[in-house]
Amino acid sequence: MNCSDVEKWLSAYMDGELIPARKDAVAxxxxxxxxxxSRLAEWKAVWQALDALPAAAPSPAFRSRLAARIRESERPPVSERFERFLIPVSAAAVALLGFWIGYIAGGRQASSAGIPDSVSPIASTAYLDSFNSVPTASLGDIYLSLNDAIGSEETP
Ligand SMILES: [Zn+2]
Structure with missing residues (x-):
């Protein structure tokens, strides 16, 4: 250990904070x-002089400034306050978007159901056919269509 190493560890040596191996090397x-x-003796003299000084009492203004700083540090940061505001607003925006999409989709479905001009009758009733008890082009559908044909021939 050379002089610059000792200077680096001298304060910790005086305070008894060094690990035993380092303390022995400094000693x-x-x-x-x-x-x-000589440097160690100077440092000890400086610390003894500082210890002899009376402790300075903080001013009342310092206490009020410190209390204000503590209150300020305990307030949530701006980003956290913004999050508290942002979460309900974004939830409302998502709900409004859902209503708007539902409104648009409902309007399209209503308009396509009401105007079958450009759409073939089969395509316009495709959704309703799925709720029939007899699906189109099934044996039941053929039977019913034949029955209607026979019935219409017998009627006159
Ligand atoms: Zn030395």
Missing amino acids: SHLGSCEACR
Whole structure:
């Protein structure tokens, strides 16, 4: 350990914060280096002088400023306040979008059901055929159509 290493660890050495191996290395260097011993003595004198100073009491203005800063730090950040506002607004927007899509889709379905001009009758009633008890082009459908034909021949 050289002088610059000891200078780096001197404060921790004085405070007793070094691991034993490092503490022993610093002590060993101090035992052989007059410059570092002198520096250690200066630091100890400075710390003793600082310890002798009376403790400064904070002013009442400092206390009120500190309390204001603490209250400010306890307020949620702007992003969090924005999220609290954004979640209900976005939920309402999604609901409105759903209603709007439903309105548009419902209008198209109503208009296509009401105007069969350009659409073939089969295509316009395709949805309704799925609810019939007899599907189109089935044996039941053929039977019923033949029965209607026979019935219409017998009527006159
Ligand atoms: Zn030294």
